[in-house]
Amino acid sequence: MSSGLGNYDATASATGYLYQCRLALFTGVRAIAETPNLELSIERFDDVAFEQGGEPIQLIQAKHHVSKKGTLTDASSDLWKTLRIWAERVAQDGEAPFSTSFVLMTTGAAPDGSAAGHLRARDRNEEKAHELLVTAATTSKSETNKKSYKAFLDLPQEARLSLLRAILVLDGSPNIIDVHEELSHELRHAVAKNHLPLFLERLEGWWFGTVIGALTGTGLAAIPLTAIEDKMDELRESFRRDSLPVDYADKAPPEAVIAELDKRPFVRQLRLIAVGAKRVELAIRDYYRAYEQRSRWAREDLLVDGEIESYERELVEAWEPRFEAAKDELEDGCSDAEKVQAGQKIFKWAETEADFPLRSVRQRFLTHGSFHMLANRHAVGWHPDHATHTPADANDA
Structure with a gap:
């Protein structure tokens, strides 16, 4: 001592x-x-x-x-x-x-x-x-x-x-x-x-x-x-009015955080469409970065009223027609394997093509992590039956 x-x-x-x-x-x-x-x-x-x-x-x-x-x-x-x-x-x-x-x-x-x-x-x-x-x-x-x-x-x-x-x-x-x-x-x-x-x-x-x-x-x-x-x-x-500082573009979640996030609904959604382990790991990383960055912006009062809500609405409205189109392509009584394939197609778009800047911030982790935050609240999903297969629980955030 x-x-x-x-x-x-x-x-x-x-x-x-x-x-x-x-x-x-x-x-x-x-x-x-x-x-x-x-x-x-x-x-x-x-x-x-x-x-x-x-x-x-x-x-x-x-x-x-x-x-x-x-x-x-x-x-x-x-x-x-x-x-x-x-x-x-x-x-x-x-x-x-x-x-x-x-x-x-x-x-x-x-x-x-x-x-x-x-x-x-x-x-x-x-x-x-x-x-x-x-x-x-x-x-x-x-x-x-x-x-x-x-x-x-x-x-x-x-x-x-x-x-x-x-x-x-x-x-x-x-x-x-x-x-x-x-x-x-x-x-x-x-x-x-x-x-x-x-x-x-x-x-x-x-x-x-x-x-x-x-x-x-x-x-x-x-x-x-x-x-x-x-x-x-x-x-x-x-710090210009039309900009936001980026602090989490290269941050990795701690092991304890990874273990906790692995239990969240957005991860269960990915496993429902048979996404590979490495892609799940990347999704957890993007969720962590987006969540922490958005939280810091909010704490530091850098966001204007309704800005995040408008951004999320843009993401949801981009997801909706793709999700509904994928469902329309499925025949009544189709197999679960076909539903999984449809979900993978929707998620692949969100994972590799979706690109929605917030003000001037055009960061992959922000778009994709925000999609996972929405999926965590069941505002979006990948499997056609995601709402019934991954019910809301106390960890939704």
């Missing part, structure tokens, strides 16, 4: 990583207008880095503290951990301060008159910051900072000053919650105000997936800012 302190440490660490990811998206969105040719990486050269041609041009260290309680005093571990990383980089590449900017973003505060305070954008004094840092490094007894002090002091004085001239401290930066609000403000003109939370939710969902790909090696190590811009354009288009 983990102790309370251990749980807090794990939570703080996880929050820090999430903060890095969200901060990276925020800085990326802000940079698109001025430097769209750059790429963004996480945990590659630094916490966050802007790159060009595979080389970093800006390194960002992100320090997150709950309620912004951290402070960047001259002996701050946040400050010295960061300086150690950057000093070691300069030790390997003396030209780094002339081609790369070093940014420390922290939710904490740099006291006025401190070394970090002298490295803000305004009222900078790199020489005074250097003096304070050298004093701290030579007089402090901190074991935590010992290796950091050494890494900094091992640099020649001019190299230390060059590094400090390339450093920008952004204290009082937004925390993980605030940066979400800042991002929301940055994107306020992307879509209508009532759609902005949904737009941001989908953008962040895509971004976190993209970052995971970068960190695990299954995606690009450095993410082009143009990829963020393209995703924003795609989402913006999906």
